[in-house]
Amino acid sequence: MGQLLENHRLRLENIVQLRLDHRLQSRINASDVLQETFIEAAQRLREYLQKPEVPFFIWLRYLANQRLGQLHRHHLGRQSRNAGREVSIDQARSPCSSEVLAAQLVGNLSSASTTLQKAELQQHLRDVLADMEPVDREILTLRHFEQLTNSECAQVLELSPTAASNRYIRALERLRTVLAGDQDLKMI
DSSP states (O other), X not given: OHHHHHTTHHHHHHHHHHHSOGGGTTTOXXXXXXXXXXXXXXXXXXXXXXXXXXXXXXXXXXXXXXXXXXXXXXXXXXXXXXXXXXXXXXXXXXXOHHHHHHHHHHHTOSOOOSXXXXXXXXXXXXXXXXXXXXXXXXXXXXXIISOOOHHHHHHHHTOOHHHHHHHHHHHXXXXXXXXXXXXXXXXX
16 A cells, blocks of 8 residues: 555645645645545545545545645634735735746746746736636646646546547647747747
8 A cells, every 4th residue: 555655656746736825835745745645545545445436546636635625724714823824025926726837837937037037927927827717727737737647637627538638728729829929938
């Protein structure tokens, strides 16, 4: 069981790190979330094996995201001295999918020579992504940052593989079309 879980650790750790609210990163790390996820997986393995409706990795991903949701509610739902009120000077932003995607895309650009240029690019991407449908942002996140296959994306989004593929292609095309006229973003 331990080896089976370890086989998925790196991939799950990347997913948890991507989806962990930036305000909690000083309180919680991905390894802790995975440790709790793996404990729950060990406790619920018999239940999963009796009726495995999704591949093992997708089930683990579900458990990890479920644990993240609990942690977000616990830490960000409190009024006194909660993590939601702790704002880093350089990270005063609201958590959302378009925010995470924009930060990931701009964070990988090596040609952004100054912090200001990088911030402007990130803001533009955030605006473009915020205008997209949530499912389109999610499929881009699943494919590019969580590195799920088309089949895995289809299972996570409860779509047919063909529908997931079509959504992904349309989301990419929409992003390319919107950004095609922007000279600063042609490097993406």
